[in-house]
Amino acid sequence: MVKRYGDTVYKSLTLIVAASSILFIISAVAVLLFNAYPSIISNGLGFFTSANWNPSLSGTVETVNGIHRLTGSSFGILVFIADTLASSAIAILLAVPAGLGVAIFLTEVAPRRIAAPISFMVEMLAGIPSVVYGFWGLIVLGPYLFNTVEPYLAEHLSFIPIFSGPISSPGLLSAGIILAIMIIPIVASISRDMMARTPKESREGAKALGLTRWEVTRRIVLPYAKTGIVGSIVLGLGRALGETMAVAMLAGSGVQVLPKSLYYPFSTIASYMVLNLDAALTDPSGMYLSAIMELGLVLLAITVTVNVAARLLIKQGFASSSENVVRV
Amino acid sequence: MQIESEKDGEGPKGSDIARKLPWQDPRVLFRYKLRRLADKMVVAVTILAVVVVLYPLLDILFMFFYRGALAISIPRLTGLTLQFGLANAIVGTLLLVSLSTIIAVPLGVLGGIYLAEFSAQDQMSKTFAGTVRFLSDVLSGMPSILLGYVGFLILVIDFGWGLSPLAGGLILSILMLPYVIKTTELSIRKVPLKLREAATALGATKTQMVNRMTFPLALPGILTGIILSMSISIGETAPLLFTAGFSNYYPCGLTNCQVGFLTYIIYTFAKIPTTDSLSLAYLSAFLLISFSLVLNMTARIGLRRLSKI
Amino acid sequence: MREESIPRNPGPVHESYIKIQDLNAFYGNLQVLKNIRLDFQEHQVSAIMGPSGCGKTTLIRILNRMNDDVPGFHIEGNVTIQSLDIYGRQVDPVLLKMRVGMVFQSPNPFPFSIYENVAFGPKIHKLFKRKKELNRIVKESLQRAALWDEVKDRLAESAMKLSGGQQQRLCIARALAVQPEILLMDEPASALDPGSTSKIEELIVELKQNYTVVIVTHNIQQAARIADSVVFLYKGEVVETGRAPTFFENPSNPMTEKYLSGQLSSV
Numbered sequence: 001m002v003k004r005y006g007d008t009v010y011k012s013l014t015l016i017v018a019a020s021s022i023l024f025i026i027s028a029v030a031v032l033l034f035n036a037y038p039s040i041i042s043n044g045l046g047f048f049t050s051a052n053w054n055p056s057l058s059g060t061v062e063t064v065n066g067i068h069r070l071t072g073s074s075f076g077i078l079v080f081i082a083d084t085l086a087s088s089a090i091a092i093l094l095a096v097p098a099g100l101g102v103a104i105f106l107t108e109v110a111p112r113r114i115a116a117p118i119s120f121m122v123e124m125l126a127g128i129p130s131v132v133y134g135f136w137g138l139i140v141l142g143p144y145l146f147n148t149v150e151p152y153l154a155e156h157l158s159f160i161p162i163f164s165g166p167i168s169s170p171g172l173l174s175a176g177i178i179l180a181i182m183i184i185p186i187v188a189s190i191s192r193d194m195m196a197r198t199p200k201e202s203r204e205g206a207k208a209l210g211l212t213r214w215e216v217t218r219r220i221v222l223p224y225a226k227t228g229i230v231g232s233i234v235l236g237l238g239r240a241l242g243e244t245m246a247v248a249m250l251a252g253s254g255v256q257v258l259p260k261s262l263y264y265p266f267s268t269i270a271s272y273m274v275l276n277l278d279a280a281l282t283d284p285s286g287m288y289l290s291a292i293m294e295l296g297l298v299l300l301a302i303t304v305t306v307n308v309a310a311r312l313l314i315k316q317g318f319a320s321s322s323e324n325v326v327r328v
Numbered sequence: 329m330q331i332e333s334e335k336d337g338e339g340p341k342g343s344d345i346a347r348k349l350p351w352q353d354p355r356v357l358f359r360y361k362l363r364r365l366a367d368k369m370v371v372a373v374t375i376l377a378v379v380v381v382l383y384p385l386l387d388i389l390f391m392f393f394y395r396g397a398l399a400i401s402i403p404r405l406t407g408l409t410l411q412f413g414l415a416n417a418i419v420g421t422l423l424l425v426s427l428s429t430i431i432a433v434p435l436g437v438l439g440g441i442y443l444a445e446f447s448a449q450d451q452m453s454k455t456f457a458g459t460v461r462f463l464s465d466v467l468s469g470m471p472s473i474l475l476g477y478v479g480f481l482i483l484v485i486d487f488g489w490g491l492s493p494l495a496g497g498l499i500l501s502i503l504m505l506p507y508v509i510k511t512t513e514l515s516i517r518k519v520p521l522k523l524r525e526a527a528t529a530l531g532a533t534k535t536q537m538v539n540r541m542t543f544p545l546a547l548p549g550i551l552t553g554i555i556l557s558m559s560i561s562i563g564e565t566a567p568l569l570f571t572a573g574f575s576n577y578y579p580c581g582l583t584n585c586q587v588g589f590l591t592y593i594i595y596t597f598a599k600i601p602t603t604d605s606l607s608l609a610y611l612s613a614f615l616l617i618s619f620s621l622v623l624n625m626t627a628r629i630g631l632r633r634l635s636k637i
Numbered sequence: 638m639r640e641e642s643i644p645r646n647p648g649p650v651h652e653s654y655i656k657i658q659d660l661n662a663f664y665g666n667l668q669v670l671k672n673i674r675l676d677f678q679e680h681q682v683s684a685i686m687g688p689s690g691c692g693k694t695t696l697i698r699i700l701n702r703m704n705d706d707v708p709g710f711h712i713e714g715n716v717t718i719q720s721l722d723i724y725g726r727q728v729d730p731v732l733l734k735m736r737v738g739m740v741f742q743s744p745n746p747f748p749f750s751i752y753e754n755v756a757f758g759p760k761i762h763k764l765f766k767r768k769k770e771l772n773r774i775v776k777e778s779l780q781r782a783a784l785w786d787e788v789k790d791r792l793a794e795s796a797m798k799l800s801g802g803q804q805q806r807l808c809i810a811r812a813l814a815v816q817p818e819i820l821l822m823d824e825p826a827s828a829l830d831p832g833s834t835s836k837i838e839e840l841i842v843e844l845k846q847n848y849t850v851v852i853v854t855h856n857i858q859q860a861a862r863i864a865d866s867v868v869f870l871y872k873g874e875v876v877e878t879g880r881a882p883t884f885f886e887n888p889s890n891p892m893t894e895k896y897l898s899g900q901l902s903s904v
Contacts (some may be wrong), residue, residue: 111708135598168595
């Protein structure tokens, strides 16, 4: 009986600790909700439908329906949403072909002794801190784009609206490229793992029918790994949507207009949050901070949804790949 | 789906299979040439993708190692930021990572042991464990800036800790937690069932079995997870801005004392175009990349060795 | 009835259709086949037998260059089909597989419909001009694989729903649809139940009317039932070859005798 007692204590101890992660996340959401509450009530639906974000720090405190805010302040987050989506979209557009290309090279093209070190290097990309990416973007990529790529694009592709217009050094394009580099390891390594799970029997069956390597990849391997690949892309998207430091270092500060071209300075939700806490604390009514907290809730909702979807897809990809093994 | 039945031999050509053998058919051969060309082009495109992806990596590594190495000097490594040195930031980063590891490891390892060993006993444990797994996945996908805000409001303001190593370390530990939990659970699950059954058959209690059998066997994997999560926390910036603050001096205590860290140096000094500032940023980047790559490599090589077991 | 409408393969009748001369095969430094000299005749079933690990699967995979991509694998020697050196420069390993089809040990249908499985090869190689022709290729291939009657009403169903034996015949139909001359079979019945096995065996005997069949088997009774000529392989070397009945009744090599009496189960 004494033994059982010890087991119970041990189990309870680990259980309480395991519960701590639940506690952390619930309290984090509670803190965000509690602090966002004045903004949710005061700004209502206009928070999501307006593109006018103006904390109006020179205003005076007024009280409407028991909630304090500054006169003339307005909080609409459309610009942040648009910038977040735009920079992530650029990242995905660039990262998907590059990441899949790397994955195909690693599983289908390269011999093992070449694939192993390249795999290793692609994983190294994931180990570089995001602030270092931001630094590199600031001193290498940004100036290069500004001096070489953007003038060329603006001159030759200006008939396409997003390529026209005045260029600027920190802009959507540079942030999108940095984000792409950051999420390529995610797309490449998960896709590679999924593609490598294609049963040898299916590959050989197709090869024996006289398919070229690319045909085996396209007709057998890619369909087989499809769910997992989509999952990896969605996971990369989640990372891009929430990435903070690299984007904050490349975002031109303070410009809040809807982006019209690739070169526009911008603010994503995360970059705005990291750059403006100090400013928000100067609002004596607290509404500015509250609005930022509501912005944080929006970011939380977006990233959690995307991440959960990605994990479900990847899980399903793994599950179906173990099911699909031909049983006799 | 049905193929309409035709009588054999009724069609003008008779049996299609009996036609000229396909590998001699010029049409098929021509098409094959195109297919082979497509194959070669795809190979070229994938090689191009590899080059395009590795170029930034090599550029980043080369640039920061080169310029970082040029920036190495005794005063920069031993001086305070006040005198354009990094000593306080290096100490601060080590302090923050140590604190977060000290907090995250017991929580994560015990949580992982629960998920691996006790979660399948009854329906309620299963549901609970599922929730923990799901929420820790959610936690690992949560932008760290959000935790920075939460840490600021709760730890810094409400708890009155101020911008401090403890507030920063605690927030970092929450970021590390999901990784530690997950690798602990996976490593323990990898221990073969036979060994557990043998231990139970010898009359060991669950506690004895876990502590003396599965845990030691899983330890290399658990350590790998811990090292990997440390390499993630060493590169964090956003949540620390609002919880650790920054100081030009050495850390002075666990609470109510701002602390410097390397990522902050990069974030701030990268934008200041003077030689002294940039040198400091280069050196910080050099140190950070080195730390996190060494940790990453150690962890991955460890993982690889582990997966061979 | 069926075979009457189909002429035998064109070209002169060769003394030996597939000829292997002084073949050595290696995985890295490990030699798995030593000095193989073999002839396989046209429109016959040739069986390669031997205990597991003797190199028989390697040997059959050399015939359509399936092992080309295996890291470290290389051969020395000469393999010709109708006097064409298949490892020669002018031979494309992908095109070779149109001539030399292959069926594997465990059934490996693609996760498509039955129809799409058979139509897969012809579509890739574009062996038809009109949909009607494709339908006919699918139908004839299924007929030749003795599967048509069982699946003609459910061609759109997933191939994964078929039984193991049906799946294997589907794989045979899939290989036939590309219109090969030679069909390689690597223990095609080893994963099947006895009923399905005998169906496959009947089918193989019928297939030799139109194709040259090389089959790997470790089942002595099966080889005796279906083969015209037999090769006994042991530790990477040819121990004995012979015509079917004599080989089994009167093996000349004591090693073969030992194997046939079941005393050599593995290397």
